[in-house]
Amino acid sequence: MMKTKVKALTLNEMVIVMIITSIVVGLAFTVLSLVQRHMWSIQQNFNLNTEFNRLEEVLWIDCNRYNTLILDSQDHKLRFKTALDSTIYRFENDYVLKDRDTFKISIxxxxxxxxxxxxxxxxxxxxxxQLSKARRDQQIFIFKTNDAKHLMD
Structure with a gap:
């Protein structure tokens, strides 16, 4: 009878393959974790910029829509008024409230x-x-051209 040798991996070779595989899988999970954290950071910045841009747009619209802009001394609310309509902005620590709209942004x-x-x-x-320094010192500047009534004051 003729002996044939079966080609196979030795136990040492199998252990080395397992070690290399676990290192590669570990690196892949580390890279995946870094990418996920980076994507989360991008999403947070996008959400903040979207809220900031929405607030800026709404303020511009209201500033040009209403002819009287007043800061109340008692409750520190911004009131935008016309003879027929009005809206109020409240600035809290973590959000800005405009009537029923909430802007999740800290001023x-x-x-x-x-x-x-x-x-x-x-x-x-x-x-x-202006936002905090942690948010890259972003700011909004809104202005309204005064009509003749304000120029007479």
């Missing part, structure tokens, strides 16, 4: 101007909102 600083001068309360014609 670090709110500055109001009237005829080029910074004001604390009363009517205003320009508004600057």
């Amino acid at each position: 670090a600083q709110k500055t109001l101007y009237f005829k080029g001068e910074e004001i604390a309360v009363g009517p205003f014609d320009a508004l600057r909102l």
Whole structure:
């Protein structure tokens, strides 16, 4: 009888293949984790920029739609008014509320101007909102051209 040798891997070779496979799988999971964290960060920045742009658009529309813009001294709400309609903006720590709309954005600083001068309360014609330094110092500057009624004051 003739002995034939079966070609197979030795136990040492199998262990080496298993070790290499586990290293490759470990690297793949590490890279996947890094990519997922990066994608999550991109999604968070996109959501913040979308909220910021939405707030800016709504403020521009309201600023040009209403002819009277006032900061209430008692509750620090921005009121945009006409003879027939009005809307109110409230600035909280983590969000901005406009009637029933909520903008999930934290405003670090709110500055109001009237005829080029910074004001604390009363009517205003320009508004600057700034995010915190953690959000790259983004800011919105909205202004309204005063009509003849305001120029007479």
